[in-house]
Amino acid sequence: MALNAESSGRLARLLNENADRLTERWTEIVAATLRGRLSQAELARQVREMHRTMIDALESGLTDLAGERGGELRAVLAELSRARAQQSFTATETAISVFALKDALLELMEETQDAQTLRDFLAFTSLLDQMGLFTFESYVRTRESLIADQAEQLLELSTPVVKLWEGVVAVPLVGTLDSARAQVVMERLLQSLVDTGSPYAIIDITGVPAVDTQVAQHILKTVVAARLMGADCIISGIRPQIAQTIVALGIEFGDIATKASLADALRHVLRLTGVETTSRRPRREA
Numbered sequence: 001m002a003l004n005a006e007s008s009g010r011l012a013r014l015l016n017e018n019a020d021r022l023t024e025r026w027t028e029i030v031a032a033t034l035r036g037r038l039s040q041a042e043l044a045r046q047v048r049e050m051h052r053t054m055i056d057a058l059e060s061g062l063t064d065l066a067g068e069r070g071g072e073l074r075a076v077l078a079e080l081s082r083a084r085a086q087q088s089f090t091a092t093e094t095a096i097s098v099f100a101l102k103d104a105l106l107e108l109m110e111e112t113q114d115a116q117t118l119r120d121f122l123a124f125t126s127l128l129d130q131m132g133l134f135t136f137e138s139y140v141r142t143r144e145s146l147i148a149d150q151a152e153q154l155l156e157l158s159t160p161v162v163k164l165w166e167g168v169v170a171v172p173l174v175g176t177l178d179s180a181r182a183q184v185v186m187e188r189l190l191q192s193l194v195d196t197g198s199p200y201a202i203i204d205i206t207g208v209p210a211v212d213t214q215v216a217q218h219i220l221k222t223v224v225a226a227r228l229m230g231a232d233c234i235i236s237g238i239r240p241q242i243a244q245t246i247v248a249l250g251i252e253f254g255d256i257a258t259k260a261s262l263a264d265a266l267r268h269v270l271r272l273t274g275v276e277t278t279s280r281r282p283r284r285e286a
């Protein structure tokens with residue numbers, strides 16, 4: 001049973017005439033599902049806003065949430081969904097904030113024997129279902145956006161570029177190097193070379209668990225890009241197991257300098273720049 005203009009008008013009057021009772025009961029039902037995770041004042045404000053917007057939409061002749069007359073109501077529901085997603089509520093808890101109006105209205109309907117009012121209520125439940133599904137979809141979109149933003153932030157944090165010495169920057173890689181992360185590494189390294197004017201860059205793969213052909217290709221592309229910027233790259237962190245894998249796969253690093261550790265790579269660069277390094281021997285006790 002679908003809403004029509006006449007039933008929308010009758011429902012608007014019903015919601016308006018019983019506003020205090022409905023919003024109070026509506027708030028109680030929703031509060032029970034949220035278990036105190038949202039303040040009573042904030043929840044009551046959200047319920048009153050939905051209630052008022054719903055009345056305005058019904059008075060304008062709303063029959064379908066997707067229609068032009070449902071624009072403001074959709075905006076309110078989308079904002080509710082975004083807020084709940086950011087506050088880490090579940091999609092179900094968010095949708096229940098709409099569906100709870102059914103229970104509040106049903107309690108009111110039980111007091112009347114008016115067949116027309118009951119038919120209007122049945123038609124109205126279809127609209128409430130649309131509203132609940134809309135909040136669910138809006139919630140999911142917001143959560144997906146939040147997760148994507150967090151993943152991007154973690155990706156940036158996992159690929160830091162640090163300045164080790166004047167003219168020397170390093171990229172300590174930890175974990176698997178996939179295409180997306182390799183692109184971030186390249187962009188951050190190249191930007192750091194521009195910002196610092198460094199002629200040398202060290203790519204440390206001590207924290208990379210394994211090097212296969214794909215990982216090697218990512219590293220080589222980064223080295224080539226850095227060279228186009230006028231910087232030489234040194235690869236450090238070549239452990240024995242990784243060295244054996246590289247040889248077995250037939251991967252060629254060409255004339256790219258490789259070192260066993262980050263310290264060795266830094267000493268190598270310092271020698272290239274004319275800085276002499278000496279090892280401090282422990283002082284003997286008299």
